[in-house]
Amino acid sequence: MPNNPAGVQMDWENLLSDTIQNYFCSIKEDGARVELEYATPAKGRSLKVIKNVHIQRMHKEMQDSIGRYNGIIEAEFYAPGMTFSEIMHFFKTEDIESEKTKNKYQKIWHKTMGSPKLGWPYPGRDIEFLTTWPEDLKFYAFDYYLHDYMTKEERLAMLSEMVQDAESEHLTFITQQRVANLDMMYHLYDQAKMQESEGLVLIHKDSPYKRGRHTLKSKMAYKIKEDNLPFDGIIIEVVESTVAREGSEKTVNELGRSVTSKLKEDRVPSGMAKGFLVAMEDGNELTVSLKGFDHPARIEMLNNPSEWVGETIRFTGMAPVKVGGCPRHAHASKDCIRDGK
Numbered sequence: 001m002p003n004n005p006a007g008v009q010m011d012w013e014n015l016l017s018d019t020i021q022n023y024f025c026s027i028k029e030d031g032a033r034v035e036l037e038y039a040t041p042a043k044g045r046s047l048k049v050i051k052n053v054h055i056q057r058m059h060k061e062m063q064d065s066i067g068r069y070n071g072i073i074e075a076e077f078y079a080p081g082m083t084f085s086e087i088m089h090f091f092k093t094e095d096i097e098s099e100k101t102k103n104k105y106q107k108i109w110h111k112t113m114g115s116p117k118l119g120w121p122y123p124g125r126d127i128e129f130l131t132t133w134p135e136d137l138k139f140y141a142f143d144y145y146l147h148d149y150m151t152k153e154e155r156l157a158m159l160s161e162m163v164q165d166a167e168s169e170h171l172t173f174i175t176q177q178r179v180a181n182l183d184m185m186y187h188l189y190d191q192a193k194m195q196e197s198e199g200l201v202l203i204h205k206d207s208p209y210k211r212g213r214h215t216l217k218s219k220m221a222y223k224i225k226e227d228n229l230p231f232d233g234i235i236i237e238v239v240e241s242t243v244a245r246e247g248s249e250k251t252v253n254e255l256g257r258s259v260t261s262k263l264k265e266d267r268v269p270s271g272m273a274k275g276f277l278v279a280m281e282d283g284n285e286l287t288v289s290l291k292g293f294d295h296p297a298r299i300e301m302l303n304n305p306s307e308w309v310g311e312t313i314r315f316t317g318m319a320p321v322k323v324g325g326c327p328r329h330a331h332a333s334k335d336c337i338r339d340g341k
Helices: 012-016 053-061 084-092 099-112 152-166 182-194 295-303
Strands: 023-028 032-037 040-043 072-078 138-145 171-173 199-204 221-225 229-244 250-252 258-260 267-279 285-290 312-318 328-332
Touching (some): 023 221, 040 053, 072 084, 138 152, 152 171, 182 199, 229 295, 267 295, 267 312, 285 312
Parallel strands (some): 138 171
Antiparallel strands (some): 072 138, 199 221, 229 267, 312 328
């Protein structure tokens, strides 16, 4: 059964049985978020200008076609057949084809001979792949912003028209279709998993444009994906959480949200546990956050770590982005200890 973003098992039959036909459904691809606007450099999720010269070239080549429209195109930077880590390699590297990039990966290859066990970060890929810009990386458009009062249905209609008119080799449209019933939703979910996509995204037809994430209570959007996969590991440390030091600087990010400093010198111990440092059988270590533990329980846990260290636990999370990687968004509940292990 697919899950909601918080990792809580959802009763989709009761939640959506009477309203499912009001939602648009699309396959969720795991790429990098971009915002495209005429006469403005391409930006990422945090609204910072993307440094990658190839992405900016692609965006510049689209200017004539998208210049006839106002507004902002939201898209996923993605290519079928690539892992998330490979996509992020092409997204974050300033110039894939530069001598600096080639020298960097030649040094890593020389040390590892392409062996993941020796530290090569991209299993099955060679230097030529990592230093050649792939033509199948495109902008997969999924939303459009012009005015706050436009509904999802209205935005999709305009976005579809824009992508069709653009006729750009760099821009494509993520198909979003109305869902007739729950059986159709489950069928689409199975299709998504067969093509190794994360899952589905459901957006209500009347949903207004949202800067940031929709809340579960709004009932305007759901991500349907498997983020409750089970993993085992041994607790090797109870990790303490931190809080902002009194008087530490607060800033407002590009999305207008208040942010406290994450610098080590601006943080002080909280006196409560944040999670467990866990060792897995494959040698990976990761911090697993706590779910369902109240403040007194977290304080007790930090004061008596010997009751937890050495225990084998089962925790849940999303699959790693690459072979041999750590689970993502991992968390442990109160009943995480595995008896007899």
